[in-house]
Amino acid sequence: MFVTQYIKDVFGAIKSLGIGMRRTLWYFVRPKEIITQQYPDNKDTLVLAERFRGEVVMPHDENNEHACTGCTACELACPNGSIKIVTKFDITPEGKRKKAIDQFVYRLDMCTMCNMCVVACPSDAIIMANDFEHSVYDRTRLTKILNKPGSKVRDGIE
Amino acid sequence: MYRQSEILDRSGHDGYMVINVGPQHPATHGVLHFVITLNGETIIKLEPHIGYIHRSIEKMCESLNYRQFVYTTSRMDYLSSHINNHACCLAVEKGLELEIPPRAQIIRILMDELTRLASHQLWWGSMAMDIGALTPFFHAFREREMITDIFEDTCGTRLTMNYMVPGGVMADLHPDFQQKVKVFLKQFQEKLPEYDELVTGNIIFQNRTKGVGILSKEDAISYGVSGPTARASGVSCDVRKLYPYGVYDKLDFKEITDTGCDTWARYIVRMEEMRQSIHIIEQLIDNIPDGDFQAKTKAVLKLPKGEYYSRVETARGELGVYIVSEGGTTPYRIKFRSPGFSNLSAMETMVKGGKIGDFVAVMGSVDLVIPDIDR
Numbered sequence: 001m002f003v004t005q006y007i008k009d010v011f012g013a014i015k016s017l018g019i020g021m022r023r024t025l026w027y028f029v030r031p032k033e034i035i036t037q038q039y040p041d042n043k044d045t046l047v048l049a050e051r052f053r054g055e056v057v058m059p060h061d062e063n064n065e066h067a068c069t070g071c072t073a074c075e076l077a078c079p080n081g082s083i084k085i086v087t088k089f090d091i092t093p094e095g096k097r098k099k100a101i102d103q104f105v106y107r108l109d110m111c112t113m114c115n116m117c118v119v120a121c122p123s124d125a126i127i128m129a130n131d132f133e134h135s136v137y138d139r140t141r142l143t144k145i146l147n148k149p150g151s152k153v154r155d156g157i158e
Numbered sequence: 159m160y161r162q163s164e165i166l167d168r169s170g171h172d173g174y175m176v177i178n179v180g181p182q183h184p185a186t187h188g189v190l191h192f193v194i195t196l197n198g199e200t201i202i203k204l205e206p207h208i209g210y211i212h213r214s215i216e217k218m219c220e221s222l223n224y225r226q227f228v229y230t231t232s233r234m235d236y237l238s239s240h241i242n243n244h245a246c247c248l249a250v251e252k253g254l255e256l257e258i259p260p261r262a263q264i265i266r267i268l269m270d271e272l273t274r275l276a277s278h279q280l281w282w283g284s285m286a287m288d289i290g291a292l293t294p295f296f297h298a299f300r301e302r303e304m305i306t307d308i309f310e311d312t313c314g315t316r317l318t319m320n321y322m323v324p325g326g327v328m329a330d331l332h333p334d335f336q337q338k339v340k341v342f343l344k345q346f347q348e349k350l351p352e353y354d355e356l357v358t359g360n361i362i363f364q365n366r367t368k369g370v371g372i373l374s375k376e377d378a379i380s381y382g383v384s385g386p387t388a389r390a391s392g393v394s395c396d397v398r399k400l401y402p403y404g405v406y407d408k409l410d411f412k413e414i415t416d417t418g419c420d421t422w423a424r425y426i427v428r429m430e431e432m433r434q435s436i437h438i439i440e441q442l443i444d445n446i447p448d449g450d451f452q453a454k455t456k457a458v459l460k461l462p463k464g465e466y467y468s469r470v471e472t473a474r475g476e477l478g479v480y481i482v483s484e485g486g487t488t489p490y491r492i493k494f495r496s497p498g499f500s501n502l503s504a505m506e507t508m509v510k511g512g513k514i515g516d517f518v519a520v521m522g523s524v525d526l527v528i529p530d531i532d533r
Binding site for chain 2 (some may be wrong): 009012013015016017019020023024035048049051052053077079112113114115116119128
């Protein structure tokens with residue numbers, strides 16, 4: 001009884017292995033079914049999802065103007081403190097003092113791409129960019145200042 | 159936390175051998191350490207040492223507000239991050255007494271079931287790999303890649319989503335969502351028989367799993383085991399059926415139970431759950447109502463003083479979120495009842511008296527995610 005079961009198992013195993021191997025060979029002779037992407041080689045044709053959360057960036061228009069008013073909503077929304085906004089006071093042509101950002105400090109090394117700052121921003125000044133190749137040789141380069149030098153807030157955004 | 163290992167106490171005295179299983183490398187995601195006492199090849203004692211990946215998420219949550227703490231739970235059970243976020247949102251919404259728009263509810267359930275599918279696919283691949291078959295892992299990842307692509311389109315991330323927020327979901331569905339899910343379902347249903355060809359029908363696989371790692375119904379209940387692991391022991395514990403949340407009470411699906419109690423039964427239950435998830439997605443994908451994807455909430459969420467508890471069924475079992483609020487913007491205390499911890503505690507019962515070779519097969523079938531155990 002035990003011996004027949006044993007022999008049955010051995011032949012059953014060989015048969016089921018054959019079924020599995022047939023499937024493997026089916027893929028072996030059909031390389032089109034393979035969906036592996038040759039990543040560094042296909043860099044030029046690589047398409048990422050438009051909502052992909054790579055890093056926080058602040059888009060500037062052609063006049064070097066952004067939409068950030070320095071309200072610190074993103075700083076408050078950030079769960080791990082990777083955004084720090086340093087504000088200054090500009091003197092408007094009418095002679096009034098107006099609050100504006102001096103530096104938008106963004107620490108990519110602390111960011112978890114949770115998208116909370118982008119959702120919190122009332123003027124859509126920051127967005128998530130698609131860039132995902134973040135590796136650098138020096139850790140300090142991961143602390144970024146998002147507003148470009150000499151930039152100012154766009155007119156009409158309060 | 160770390161007790162003195164029994165390596166020094168035991169070896170040389172009574173002929174038992176003590177071996178350490180894991181951790182392979184401190185930077186791996188699943189850092190679990192088993193100290194196994196062997197008598198020859200037979201396991202007589204198994205002692206899990208946990209805490210290698212403890213990040214004190216519960217304590218961290220006390221300093222985050224009710225919108226922010228959701229994102230940390232994606233890092234607990236990273237394979238069912240949508241479902242973890244769902245549990246947190248349910249607890250917060252219970253406190254705020256928010257009405258969730260129907261569209262957001264359907265989106266949540268769709269995402270939950272897609273997550274469950276992705277998680278079970280990865281489990282299927284890794285269990286086959288634990289037992290010694292490498293090819294299934296790549297087959298599993300091929301289909302899982304389609305789900306992560308769908309997530310990437312809509313949520314923007316592939317693993318740690320933070321897509322569900324108190325009040326609904328963070329963004330509306332991507333316009334391609336429905337079409338992509340349909341393509342995925344069609345392809346996955348075509349490929350499921352391949353899964354059976356490769357692994358389920360394999361006699362070697364069956365002989366290695368049948369009658370191995372027995373967990374009786376009584377033991378499963380007394381250890382608080384939940385999810386597919388408990389359902390394979392005949393315990394009816396599906397939170398989706400017993401305590402329905404979202405729109406689960408209006409859906410037609412079966413709770414899969416098996417009375418085999420062994421590794422093979424756990425395998426079968428999970429395979430059937432994949433088919434049930436497909437069935438749920440098929441019911442919902444054409445019936446997404448129009449409307450808001452998020453309820454109107456205040457800028458600063460404040461929960462009234464009290465205690466709030468919510469429970470959901472993750473891919474691994476029951477996840478409970480317990481919030482104690484003092485009325486402020488941050489919780490006073492948060493406790494997560496994670497399924498992995500309870501399932502791990504039943505491991506010794508399953509493998510005691512068995513062979514060391516079966517230990518890996520049992521571990522694969524329980525589907526442990528270590529960050530979920532340590533939190």
